[in-house]
Amino acid sequence: MNKVLLVEDDKMIGNIYRNKFSVEGFKVEIASDGQEGLDLVKSFKPDVVILDLMLPKMSGVELLTAIRNLADCQKLPVIVFSSTYLSATVQEAWKAGATKCLSKGSCSPAQLVKLVQSILVAAPLAGGSAEKAVEAETTERGAKTGAEEAFQAELRKTFIASLPTTLNILRTQLRGLFKGEPEAERQKQMYEFYRKVHALTGNAGIAGMHQIAQFCDAFEALLKELFEKPKSVNASTLRTVTNAIDFLAVLFEPVNFVDNLATVPASILVVDDEELSRRAVIHALEKAKLPSVSVEDPMIALRLLSENTYDLILLDVNMPGMNGFELCTKLRALPAHKETPVVFVTALSDFESRAKSTISGGNDLIAKPFLFMELAVKAMLYVLRGRLAANK
Numbered sequence: 514m515n516k517v518l519l520v521e522d523d524k525m526i527g528n529i530y531r532n533k534f535s536v537e538g539f540k541v542e543i544a545s546d547g548q549e550g551l552d553l554v555k556s557f558k559p560d561v562v563i564l565d566l567m568l569p570k571m572s573g574v575e576l577l578t579a580i581r582n583l584a585d586c587q588k589l590p591v592i593v594f595s596s597t598y599l600s601a602t603v604q605e606a607w608k609a610g611a612t613k614c615l616s617k618g619s620c621s622p623a624q625l626v627k628l629v630q631s632i633l634v635a636a637p638l639a640g641g642s643a644e645k646a647v648e649a650e651t652t653e654r655g656a657k658t659g660a661e662e663a664f665q666a667e668l669r670k671t672f673i674a675s676l677p678t679t680l681n682i683l684r685t686q687l688r689g690l691f692k693g694e695p696e697a698e699r700q701k702q703m704y705e706f707y708r709k710v711h712a713l714t715g716n717a718g719i720a721g722m723h724q725i726a727q728f729c730d731a732f733e734a735l736l737k738e739l740f741e742k743p744k745s746v747n748a749s750t751l752r753t754v755t756n757a758i759d760f761l762a763v764l765f766e767p768v769n770f771v772d773n774l775a776t777v778p779a780s781i782l783v784v785d786d787e788e789l790s791r792r793a794v795i796h797a798l799e800k801a802k803l804p805s806v807s808v809e810d811p812m813i814a815l816r817l818l819s820e821n822t823y824d825l826i827l828l829d830v831n832m833p834g835m836n837g838f839e840l841c842t843k844l845r846a847l848p849a850h851k852e853t854p855v856v857f858v859t860a861l862s863d864f865e866s867r868a869k870s871t872i873s874g875g876n877d878l879i880a881k882p883f884l885f886m887e888l889a890v891k892a893m894l895y896v897l898r899g900r901l902a903a904n905k
Contacts, residue, residue, distance in 0.1 A: 515633055516540045518559035520550035520576065522568055523712045529668065529719055530563065533622040534629075547571025551579050554586060561629050565617070566595045566602055567711055567737075574602065577609040590632045592625075596714070598734035598800060598886060618718040618726035623661050665721050672720035676765040679713060683758050690751065700743055707736035724897070725764050731801055731893055732757050735886040742884075749880040753887050756877070760894045769901050779896045780822065781805040784814040784840065785829035785858070790881070794827055794858060794888065801889035803896060811835040818844045823853055824896045828875075830859040838873040845874040854895040858883065 517539045521527040524545075531541045542557045544550035547568045554562065562580065566573030573593055580586045593606045594617040603614050612632065615625075686706040690699065710733040717726035736754070739746050763769060781798060785791045786809045798805045808814045811832050818826075826844065830837040837857055844850045857870045860881040870878050879891055 514538065514540045515561070516542070516557060516559045517629065518542050518544065518550065518553055518557055518562045520544045520547065520562065520564045520568065520573070522546055522565065523715060526712070526715045526719065530622055530625065533626055533664075537626050537630075539629075545569075547573065547576040550576050554580055554583070554589075559589070560633060562589060562591045563625070563629075564591055564593045565715075566593050566599075566606060567708070574605045574609050577606060577611060581610040590629075592628065592632075594620075594715070596711075596734045596737075597730050598889070599737065616718075616730065617715040618730040619723065620718060621665070621721065622719055623664075668720045669722065672716055672722060673767070673770075675716075679709075680758075680762055680765055683709060683713075683761065687755060687758055690746075690754070696743060699746070700740065703736065703740045703743070703746070707733060707740050710736055722770065724770075725761070728757075728760070728764060728893060728897065731886065731890050732761075735884065735890050738884055738886055745884055747880070749878075750884065750887055752877075753879070753891050756894060757890055760898060763898065763901065779803045779824045781825045781827065781892065781896070782814065782817060782823045783807040783827045784811055784832070784837070785809065785827075786811075786832045787829070790829065790858075793883075793885070797883070797885040797888035798892055800885055801893045803889075803892055811837075811840045815840060815843055818850055819847055822849045824899050825892055826850070826853055826855045827858050827892070828855060830857055830870075838869050838875075841870075841873040841875050854899060856891060856895065858888070 517534050519527055519530050519541060521530065521543065522545045527543045527545070531543055534541045542553050542559070544553050548570045550562075550564070550568070551571065553559070564573050564577060568576065571579075573595075577591055577593065580589060580591060590612040591610065592613045592615060593611045594615050595603050595606065597616045597618065606614055613628065683706070686702065686709060689702045690706065694702070710729055714726055714729040714733055717723075717729060735757075739750060739754075781803055783791055783794050783798075783805050785794065785807070788809070791807045791809065795805055795807055806817070808817065811834060815835075828837040828840060837859065841855050844853070844855070854877075855875045857875050857878040858881060859878065876895070877891065879888060
């Protein structure tokens with residue numbers, strides 16, 4: 514009987530994977546933190562390790578490094594889970610000797626079992642290319658058996674029932690971030706907030722709620738960055754976090770349980786006369802897999818807006834010839850863009866500028882310099898919200 518070690522601190526996810534592997538004939542042990550995982554690698558001697566990179570006591574990368582330093586574990590298959598958007602962490606996992614890197618938000622228990630079975634048959638050497646991205650799809654989907662469909666339906670039912678409680682917890686944790694606590698306490702609250710969204714990503718993924726998993730995958734990456742860079746927690750980032758929680762409330766509504774919103778590529782227009790600023794915005798959008806068209810001249814932008822439709826418009830404010838507020842007022846007069854979301858990306862974040870952005874027809878404002886994941890989350894939010902509205 515092949516043995517699988519699951520290193521996962523979320524009890525719900527761990528139990529689901531354990532039950533699935535047990536049904537498939539595997540002997541399974543679960544470790545709830547990195548140190549326990551290392552101890553079980555030595556005593557349980559698994560044939561495969563499935564490892565969440567975000568763990569208490571010892572991180573997943575630290576555990577993976579420790580495993581590879583064991584004389585008899587240098588070729589032990591180790592499958593790691595991470596956010597699609599935490600590219601640096603994924604690179605560290607590859608370098609530490611990961612056999613496969615997966616996105617927890619898009620890998621079902623059935624897919625994971627099939628991957629483990631294929632790895633045990635092929636018995637590949639551990640280690641992957643540092644240039645590889647996270648593999649979202651692990652096996653061919655194929656036709657599900659009746660048992661698999663029933664299993665997935667039960668997971669989905671349980672997950673949906675938990676959503677109101679999950680949302681209440683997230684809102685409570687969010688309020689804690691606004692209380693003006695000492696930095697140490699604020700850091701602790703941010704970490705707990707991040708861990709909750711991290712668990713939500715995994716739960717949504719195994720339940721087949723791909724739209725929620727996709728958004729939470731990006732959201733957790735932003736929260737992790739805010740935890741690691743506390744000086745980046747400001748009015749702009751907190752506003753983005755608040756908007757993300759509000760959007761999760763929308764995604765949690767049964768009428769919005771749609772999983773095909775991202776099948777059509779988004780169309781985003783970026784208008785900024787500064788080249789470096791445009792590149793930064795485009796890079797942030799690329800992290801969320803959102804293609805864009807960028808221009809530096811607001812007059813050219815107005816012409817494009819009169820000829821095309823867009824899912825989202827990102828505007829700088831200080832531009833020659835026509836500033837962002839004026840451009841926003843003019844584009845609102847175009848029939849195709851009366852409701853198109855407009856987000857100002859600007860160094861002007863004072864009250865007067867925020868008031869002008871609203872009066873001119875803008876929907877939101879993000880302050881420069883911005884975190885790439887902050888802009889990625891905000892853009893994804895507006896694109897998906899527009900898709901939901903169009904789907905009704």
